[in-house]
Amino acid sequence: MINVAILGFGVVGSGTAEVIEKNKDVIKTKTGADLVIKHILDLRDFPGSPFEKLVTHDFNDIINDKEVDIVVEAMGGAHPAYDFSKAALEAGKHVVTSNKLVVAQFGTELLEIAEKNGVRYLFEASVGGGIPIIKPMMSDLAQNRIDGISGILNGTTNYILTQMSENGAEFADALKEAQTKGYAEADPTSDIEGHDAARKIVILAALAYGKLISPDDIHCEGITKIDAKDVKFAEEMDGYSIKLIGHAEKVGDKILAFVAPRLIPTANPLHDVSDVFNGILVNCDMLGDAMFYGRGAGKLPTASAVVSDVIDIAIKSEMKAGSAKWTDAADDDIAPLSDHVCAHYFRIAGCVKCMEKVCDNIVHCVSENGETAFITKPMTEAEAFEKEKAFAENGTKVLSRIRVL
Amino acid sequence: MINVAILGFGVVGSGTAEVIEKNKDVIKTKTGADLVIKHILDLRDFPGSPFEKLVTHDFNDIINDKEVDIVVEAMGGAHPAYDFSKAALEAGKHVVTSNKLVVAQFGTELLEIAEKNGVRYLFEASVGGGIPIIKPMMSDLAQNRIDGISGILNGTTNYILTQMSENGAEFADALKEAQTKGYAEADPTSDIEGHDAARKIVILAALAYGKLISPDDIHCEGITKIDAKDVKFAEEMDGYSIKLIGHAEKVGDKILAFVAPRLIPTANPLHDVSDVFNGILVNCDMLGDAMFYGRGAGKLPTASAVVSDVIDIAIKSEMKAGSAKWTDAADDDIAPLSDHVCAHYFRIAGCVKCMEKVCDNIVHCVSENGETAFITKPMTEAEAFEKEKAFAENGTKVLSRIRVL
Numbered sequence A, B: 001m002i003n004v005a006i007l008g009f010g011v012v013g014s015g016t017a018e019v020i021e022k023n024k025d026v027i028k029t030k031t032g033a034d035l036v037i038k039h040i041l042d043l044r045d046f047p048g049s050p051f052e053k054l055v056t057h058d059f060n061d062i063i064n065d066k067e068v069d070i071v072v073e074a075m076g077g078a079h080p081a082y083d084f085s086k087a088a089l090e091a092g093k094h095v096v097t098s099n100k101l102v103v104a105q106f107g108t109e110l111l112e113i114a115e116k117n118g119v120r121y122l123f124e125a126s127v128g129g130g131i132p133i134i135k136p137m138m139s140d141l142a143q144n145r146i147d148g149i150s151g152i153l154n155g156t157t158n159y160i161l162t163q164m165s166e167n168g169a170e171f172a173d174a175l176k177e178a179q180t181k182g183y184a185e186a187d188p189t190s191d192i193e194g195h196d197a198a199r200k201i202v203i204l205a206a207l208a209y210g211k212l213i214s215p216d217d218i219h220c221e222g223i224t225k226i227d228a229k230d231v232k233f234a235e236e237m238d239g240y241s242i243k244l245i246g247h248a249e250k251v252g253d254k255i256l257a258f259v260a261p262r263l264i265p266t267a268n269p270l271h272d273v274s275d276v277f278n279g280i281l282v283n284c285d286m287l288g289d290a291m292f293y294g295r296g297a298g299k300l301p302t303a304s305a306v307v308s309d310v311i312d313i314a315i316k317s318e319m320k321a322g323s324a325k326w327t328d329a330a331d332d333d334i335a336p337l338s339d340h341v342c343a344h345y346f347r348i349a350g351c352v353k354c355m356e357k358v359c360d361n362i363v364h365c366v367s368e369n370g371e372t373a374f375i376t377k378p379m380t381e382a383e384a385f386e387k388e389k390a391f392a393e394n395g396t397k398v399l400s401r402i403r404v405l
Helices: A011-022 A024-031 A081-090 A100-116 A134-140 A155-167 A171-180 A195-209 A228-238 A299-317 A352-358 A381-393 B011-022 B024-031 B081-090 B100-116 B134-140 B155-167 B171-180 B195-209 B228-238 B299-317 B352-358 B381-393
Strands: A002-007 A035-041 A070-073 A094-097 A146-152 A241-251 A254-264 A277-284 A288-295 A344-349 A362-368 A371-376 A397-404 B002-007 B035-041 B070-073 B094-097 B146-152 B241-251 B254-264 B277-284 B288-295 B344-349 B362-368 B371-376 B397-404
Touching: A002 A011, A002 A299, A011 A024, A011 A035, A011 A299, A024 A299, A035 A299, A070 A081, A070 A299, A081 A094, A081 A100, A094 A100, A094 A299, A100 A195, A134 A195, A134 A299, A134 B024, A134 B134, A134 B299, A146 A195, A155 A171, A155 A228, A155 A241, A155 A277, A195 A241, A195 A254, A228 A241, A228 B344, A228 B362, A228 B371, A228 B397, A299 B134, A344 A352, A344 A381, A344 B228, A352 A362, A352 A371, A352 A381, A362 B228, A371 A397, A371 B228, A381 A397, A397 B228, B002 B011, B002 B299, B011 B024, B011 B035, B011 B299, B024 B299, B035 B299, B070 B081, B070 B299, B081 B094, B081 B100, B094 B100, B094 B299, B100 B195, B134 B195, B134 B299, B146 B195, B155 B171, B155 B228, B155 B241, B155 B277, B195 B241, B195 B254, B228 B241, B344 B352, B344 B381, B352 B362, B352 B371, B352 B381, B371 B397, B381 B397
Parallel strands: A002 A035, A002 A070, A070 A094, A254 B397, A397 B254, B002 B035, B002 B070, B070 B094
Antiparallel strands: A146 A241, A146 A277, A241 A254, A277 A288, A288 B288, A344 A371, A344 A397, A362 A371, B146 B241, B146 B277, B241 B254, B277 B288, B344 B371, B344 B397, B362 B371
16 A cells, blocks of 8 residues: 655646546556545645545644655646655655745755655656657657657647647637637746746656756747748748757757747658657667657646556556556457447448438538448447448449548 | 677677667666666577677576576567577566567466566567557556557558559559568568558557467458449548558457548547658647657667666666656856757748859749748858848848758
8 A cells, every 4th residue: 555645736646646536446456556535635635536535734734744655746836846755755754746936946856865865756747748758768769869848738839839730820819719728827927938938848858868958048939920820931931840850869969949939841740740749759879769749738647657656666666567468358358349339431432422312411422433432420330330231232333432530 | 787689690689789788877877777788599500699608509508597687589480489588487577578479379378477576577569569569558558548559550551552553553563663662571461461460459459458369369451343434433532541450449348340441531649650660659648649659660760668667677676766867057068059050941032043043052943923932951050140130132022941851
């Protein structure tokens, strides 16, 4: 049993509690970790919440509780987040955080304190929200020299740029829409000027190259000057998209890191990372290019990353690490394909009328030289098979049937 | 120090030796693991190879060597790969493999034997080549229920389908080209009929749902029946691409897994995974969609994944696991942006002639209503800045400058 205390019961803190409680059984089954939330620190009370009784207003209740193994810092801001993290590590407790500001500013010191005290300071949620990127950089890719990192690290700016691209919107209008939808804050400076991305790229660069650069020491250019015309021209020229990119590479012995809007060629996997999604492309000397893609922000995605760190500590503490667990499937465990539901693409040797005799729920259709291709609304595999039979009975040959993802 | 024996010195085996030797220092610095190759089993000798003296023809040299901690099985095929893996595990040695055939067929038994003997059986390289996917499924995503997995798991078929899409090629011609380029084998059956993808999707499904289904028990449909017309019509209708997808999901208590070509809508991140690249999309209940993208085959990418398993065992054996290591960057560690080289997009208030007065290395250009946008060949930041100055001196206003990724 691993006891967890959560500092701050805002978006990430309450999400962390939710993930631990909702998926207790999956976590136990897959990893053997038995996680228990013991304290929640917040200035507020939460009457009616299932976690009400765990709330304390006094950090000492946590730091003095010898049974607390892991402290999750989800307060945000530099202080007292940094001070509490430091105190927890000095008290021999592991600390897990989503706070990129603290990691980018005080990470070196906190990692040193953790090492001295035989505990760990983990921060998977500080970059890329829920996307596994910090642990892959630390372990899965550790046998590679990193030639470069390019990341779409900020969902707000990516949403704005996607709007500018898809609707031809100007920056100011796209920002306003992002604020209306809750993707941008009332004061969006940290996002649109690139400061948020700067904190994230220095953390990734530190993992790749072993040196933490202060975010204040790198070139940081936001997206406020991007004109709708730029987006249009870039697209016209060779299909380029424009994205805000945090980039780091080695130049000789030095580290080059900066944040700036970039044109992305169509062949680059970052080209189509749209809306609030993040994508991080890591160029490795052995593996080549690898991209990690997913939700870079949001309550449950970020909390998912926090809990992955908590589990990592739990399983290493209890030495249950890392073998897959499964049994052979019985026949009864396997569902037949006929249960599968999806839209279907058909191509028939026949006209639109032949199609309409058999199928009515058509989403797309194209007809050429006596052949008709069309896509249906979702149906079961069994229904799709019935359609094939019906075409045959009508004397219409089905040339292709392909399932739509 | 961790002693490694490699079974089979073919593509993956020799790649594994190369990654361990070439990146010994990075591995040591980043993870603390000190890896030594002690034996290489192969029927052949390798005179002149730097590994010549390590070669043995007798598996007993490895199984009886108490100093061997980890056996890398890179032989391929079912036998004797399975038999040697079993013997190694029973002798208390960890086993790492890239052999999806053995994992999909004998994985349950080998995992049980490993557990009984207090060692680990790892197979990161068996799915997605060099892409970290097995360990993320086992740990980073373990706090999520997996709603579904959809993967482009076979590089050969993805290359063929990409050719059919980009050049309008028919299947047979695209296959021939893939064979010429070395992307498809002389007997391509296992790839084009989907058998390779079937082995991989049952492994992923086992990690997600705890039950290993025999690849023979799932619906497996290859790409041989895809017509160039289907590719064309799919694209015409709403920009769909066609990819060979291994898919798994839970239907009630049962697992539904199958391999088939699918139409992929443009909004799906798998839509643009092209050529020999793989992409694996995992739908998680907390995190949402996450995609892992990279090289799904090839000597060094696959070897990179093998070595990541070796390191995972090494650091867990020596209990050095998992804290990031870095120091603060000194000024001297930081490269100036002026060193950065990339192509540049400019938009100027002026005509093509104004552009040509200052820039000659133009890759793309578009001119409209007195404004000209263009993309240059790569230049340093310092050179780009000089261009800006030159435009100003000529009285031409630079409206935008954006770096190209």
